[in-house]
Amino acid sequence: MLILPKFDYEEPKDLSEACKIMADLKGKGKIIAGGTDILVNMKKGLLAPSCLVSIGKIPGLSEIEPRNGSIFIGSNLIVAKLTEFDLIKKKYPILYEAASVLGSPLIRNRATIGGNIVTARPAADLPPALIALSGKVKLKNRKGEREVELDKFFVGPGETIIKEDEILTNIVIDEPPPLSGGNYIKLGHRKALEIAIVAVASWIVLDKPDGVIKDAKIILSSVAPKAIHAVSAEKILIGEKPTNKLIEKAASVASNDCSPIDDIRGSAQYRRAMVEVLTKRTLTAALKQAKNSK
């Protein structure tokens, strides 16, 4: 049996109490939400915080709230709920798709959206979809609150710009513009309990139903130290009329926008080849959705 090391446990009743505890702990504390990641790392001896601070009892952090067209998602919301709310499925299908392939049903019932972000795993499922949707995170400490684009949040594997006394409280996603669509595909050896070999999230906005591509985002996951933009592929798409040929060209360019490594899950060469395939498939699906959206 894997035994957890000893630690103290705090369960603040509101955010200001939580911020105070985190400030007093001076980096020796860690937030626990679902615990599906941090407890594994603690059992394996990779982490040994002297105190775990649970955000489970803080009101308002486990909800989805629409606000003036945007949605505010509490960081403690479990991933399963992202697959259950009609609002997410209808308005943000790309997030629904990413949430529904994370871990297993058992993990999704505990793992939280905030946890999947702050752990900054290069193969995490939610960040590519959230970056494609231009998501932002709200970070709070005793001194105040700041809002950061997810695009600027990740630094490298397990590393983010979050300070040791800050708590990720909310994820904010603006209303998708008209004629927009997105798609996420994760490639693994099996469907459940799998870490992606490659995953791609694509996002397209058109100016008119038969018009040109106004905005495009292609986020590549598991092929770099963090989720990255396929920068040159995005450039090829913007301002052009979407055709199969254009999508194929963008997909081929995308495979050179990443820096995959050889590991137990797949070789770098295979990953590059799959980036091309998945970019093409996700762009095609995103385009179809954009044309059909209002």
Next chain:
Amino acid sequence: MKKLINLIVNNKSYELLVAPNRTLTQVLREDLNLLGTKEGCGIGDCGACTVILNGRPVNSCLILAVQANGCEIQTIEGVADGKNLHPIQEAFIDYGAIQCGFCTPGMVLSAKTLLERNPNPSELEIREAISGNLCRCTGYQKIVEAIKAASKKMKKKEERLDE
């Protein structure tokens, strides 16, 4: 420092003094002697430790007992109605869906949550619902057949109750 917690396990309320580093699996097995919940991998990959927490099946090896304070928990011991087995348990026996038995409590609890939410699941939905529970004996086929049979049995029982 130990914390005082309250757990409602199989409809019975318990007050327990637990150290923060003890998992729900440990407290269920060691303090409450509910040995039906197994610990396999201990890191959320195998599902042998599955319990139903506030209506959702979860890996109890990745939950601190202190996190479960105030929650309602159902373990495999709470599934049968007295001496009468649950239709899913009966079907597991009838279809030979049990070999070594280590995954069975988790399989039954994942299946039970599925059938309560979706009384008529497709084979794909069944396979998806038990995808967090690993079985190294049966090859899953018999488990899937047992869950399918249980769903039919439970439906018939409900129809009889409606009459």
